[in-house]
Amino acid sequence: MLDPVEDPDTALMLRVREGDREAFRALYEKHSGSIARFAAGFVGGSARADELAQDVFLQVYRSRERYEPRAKFSTWLYTIAHNLCLNEVRRQDYKTRVDMAAGTDEDDPPWEATDPKALEGESYSAQRELERRVTQLMGELPEAQRTALILSRVEELRYQEIGEILSCSEQAVKSLIFRATQRLKAGLKGYLEDHR
Numbered sequence: 001m002l003d004p005v006e007d008p009d010t011a012l013m014l015r016v017r018e019g020d021r022e023a024f025r026a027l028y029e030k031h032s033g034s035i036a037r038f039a040a041g042f043v044g045g046s047a048r049a050d051e052l053a054q055d056v057f058l059q060v061y062r063s064r065e066r067y068e069p070r071a072k073f074s075t076w077l078y079t080i081a082h083n084l085c086l087n088e089v090r091r092q093d094y095k096t097r098v099d100m101a102a103g104t105d106e107d108d109p110p111w112e113a114t115d116p117k118a119l120e121g122e123s124y125s126a127q128r129e130l131e132r133r134v135t136q137l138m139g140e141l142p143e144a145q146r147t148a149l150i151l152s153r154v155e156e157l158r159y160q161e162i163g164e165i166l167s168c169s170e171q172a173v174k175s176l177i178f179r180a181t182q183r184l185k186a187g188l189k190g191y192l193e194d195h196r
Helices: 008-017 021-043 048-062 073-090 092-101 121-140 143-154 159-166 170-194
Strands: none
Touching (some): 008 021, 021 073, 048 073, 073 159, 121 143
């Protein structure tokens, strides 16, 4: 059992378990953005990410009476997010919706690193095309590799936390991240050579 003093979010969740709505609001405000970012990375930058983040917090609220602090709150939260994202990508209509949205500019990937205003003309187009390629490659990664990479590189979680979320060892997490990174490098190498 985790000591709530070690994790302030656990203390807040224990208050939520007792019916404190302000504690729930504080957790939502603190974590909803990162959960939406994780979901966007997992499901391919979809507009569905915000809905998934709301679904995660709905599940947190529904599970409040059964909550037991066995790990950090964020670990528990990302475990819920990971499971809901897996359910989303495994739905039959997911691939159809992703294929229909491919090539549109309505969604920004969660890893967009450049200020669009700073780019002009061809460089902006090249940046957007590169972002679409990274999103496509991320979608092609096996689910565990994608999750480990996003949690490590985008959400900056420690390997131990990622291992708890994925129910695997830290060494397995390192291996997942290494393989994901190698696949992305390989996919981008060919792409970058073609676009010189």
